[in-house]
Amino acid sequence: MVLRFIKGVVEKLKGGLSKARGLFSAIFGRSLSEETINMVEEALFSADIGVSLTTLIIEELKERYKKGEFKDTDSLMEALKEKFVKILESNGNELRLSPSPPTVVLVVGVNGSGKTTSIAKLAHYLATEKGMSVVVAACDTFRAAAIEQLEKWCERVQSRLKGDKFCRLIKHETGSDPAAVAYDATDAAIARRADVLIIDTAGRMHTKVPLMEELRKLVRVVQKKIPDAPHEVLLVLDATTGQNGISQAEKFREAVPLTGIFLAKLDGTAKGGIVVAIKERLGIPVKFAGIGEKLEDIAKFDVASFAEALLGR
Numbered sequence: 629m630v631l632r633f634i635k636g637v638v639e640k641l642k643g644g645l646s647k648a649r650g651l652f653s654a655i656f657g658r659s660l661s662e663e664t665i666n667m668v669e670e671a672l673f674s675a676d677i678g679v680s681l682t683t684l685i686i687e688e689l690k691e692r693y694k695k696g697e698f699k700d701t702d703s704l705m706e707a708l709k710e711k712f713v714k715i716l717e718s719n720g721n722e723l724r725l726s727p728s729p730p731t732v733v734l735v736v737g738v739n740g741s742g743k744t745t746s747i748a749k750l751a752h753y754l755a756t757e758k759g760m761s762v763v764v765a766a767c768d769t770f771r772a773a774a775i776e777q778l779e780k781w782c783e784r785v786q787s788r789l790k791g792d793k794f795c796r797l798i799k800h801e802t803g804s805d806p807a808a809v810a811y812d813a814t815d816a817a818i819a820r821r822a823d824v825l826i827i828d829t830a831g832r833m834h835t836k837v838p839l840m841e842e843l844r845k846l847v848r849v850v851q852k853k854i855p856d857a858p859h860e861v862l863l864v865l866d867a868t869t870g871q872n873g874i875s876q877a878e879k880f881r882e883a884v885p886l887t888g889i890f891l892a893k894l895d896g897t898a899k900g901g902i903v904v905a906i907k908e909r910l911g912i913p914v915k916f917a918g919i920g921e922k923l924e925d926i927a928k929f930d931v932a933s934f935a936e937a938l939l940g941r
């Protein structure tokens with residue numbers, strides 16, 4: 629598994645982005661006119677770029693069109709692609725690693741967004757590709773099935789590892805305090821000299837303590853042992869939820885400083901443009917994409933490939 633946008637991944641991604649792609653590709657081959665730009669606008673809306681960003685992009689394109697900057701539709705689409713890449717480009721697409729392991733990765737997101745599956749993929753990637761040992765904390769203690777699901781994933785990852793590398797789950801009983809699990813998992817990660825500690829969390833309010841308060845508490849507990857943790861806070865967004873992702877990000881950001889997005893289900897009926905909107909509105913880079921339900925179905929987010937998959941012919 630090479631975590632780049634290898635051909636198969638781009639093809640898969642194209643499938644997920646097919647609706648928006650269809651609208652964009654209908655533009656190629658047409659003669660250039662104001663009408664073509666209106667078609668771009670429609671395609672941007674349908675791709676879930678969002679109203680404000682679409683308006684901004686379209687105004688810029690219209691202005692440049694009036695100045696005669698585009699000689700044909702191809703150059704118009706090229707300008708659009710450049711704009712996308714410019715918005716998405718950031719130096720922050722890599723996972724932030726702590727100079728003194730374990731690196732703590734906190735994973736948050738609403739119910740069903742894909743957190744647990746994405747954690748499994750990330751653990752698998754870090755263990756098999758980067759040779760890291762991983763401790764996973766089952767801090768979604770709401771239902772037994774959630775803990776079992778994570779346990780199965782960790783065992784599957786473990787079965788693929790060689791030598792003394794490991795992927796171990798730390799869990800408590802269903803219904804126990806998530807912060808207590810985090811505390812033990814932090815201890816275990818330090819004691820076992822793990823490279824990474826990945827923390828799964830609940831996506832719903834299930835006690836009297838509001839979810840966001842629970843997240844803050846969990847962070848405080850981890851910081852007792854690792855003061856600069858968490859080094860990475862990944863928000864898992866379901867790519868099919870579109871613009872709603874923005875408000876989810878805003879909500880979680882009130883509780884914990886988000887450092888990246890894991891965009892799950894990009895292989896589904898995703899519109900994909902949400903990536904651009906999130907980066908533009910919130911300044912949070914998309915670091916990984918989920919492109920299926922298997923351990924290998926993770927792609928490191930690559931700006932140019934994404935723009936090509938969405939806007940390419």
Ligand SMILES: Nc1nc2c(ncn2[C@@H]2O[C@H](COP(=O)(O)OP(=O)(O)OP(=O)(O)O)[C@@H](O)[C@H]2O)c(=O)[nH]1
Binds near residue numbers: 737743745831920
């Ligand atoms: N097609 C596809 N399905 C995914 C992807 N990531 C997760 N899923 C599916 O989405 C569903 C929810 O995934 P979970 O990982 O359980 O989500 P969660 O956020 O942990 O959910 P809760 O623990 O219930 O809050 C599962 O059926 C996953 O198989 C992806 O990248 N592509």
Ligand SMILES: [Mg+2]
Binds near residue numbers: 743744745768774
């Ligand atoms: Mg889960």
